[in-house]
Amino acid sequence: MTSELVTNALTHSAGDRFVCRLYLTAALIRVEVEDQALGPGPPVLRRPGPDAPNGRGLLLVDALSSAWAVTGCPGRPGRTVWAELRRETGPSALAPPRAE
Incomplete structure (x- = not known):
């Protein structure tokens, strides 16, 4: 997800900086x-x-994230593209079973 957001900013924003x-x-x-x-x-x-050959970046972000959006940057030109993932609250599916 991070890679797609950064790649999109580098490829499509036409700017010389990103955060x-x-x-x-x-x-x-x-x-x-x-x-x-x-x-x-x-x-x-x-x-x-x-x-x-391209055009799948935000499609992947949409599929992987629990939410995403594009917002403006208050007080300055620019935009922020953000995406969120929900963290698991229970035991990880990858964690080995605990011995009882």
């Missing part, structure tokens, strides 16, 4: 990528055909 932030809470992992929003338009979810 990546990671927030962790007990319930969520949130990734934010801020860019200068100098590209031709806002990020949009696409449904490319099977032979299309």
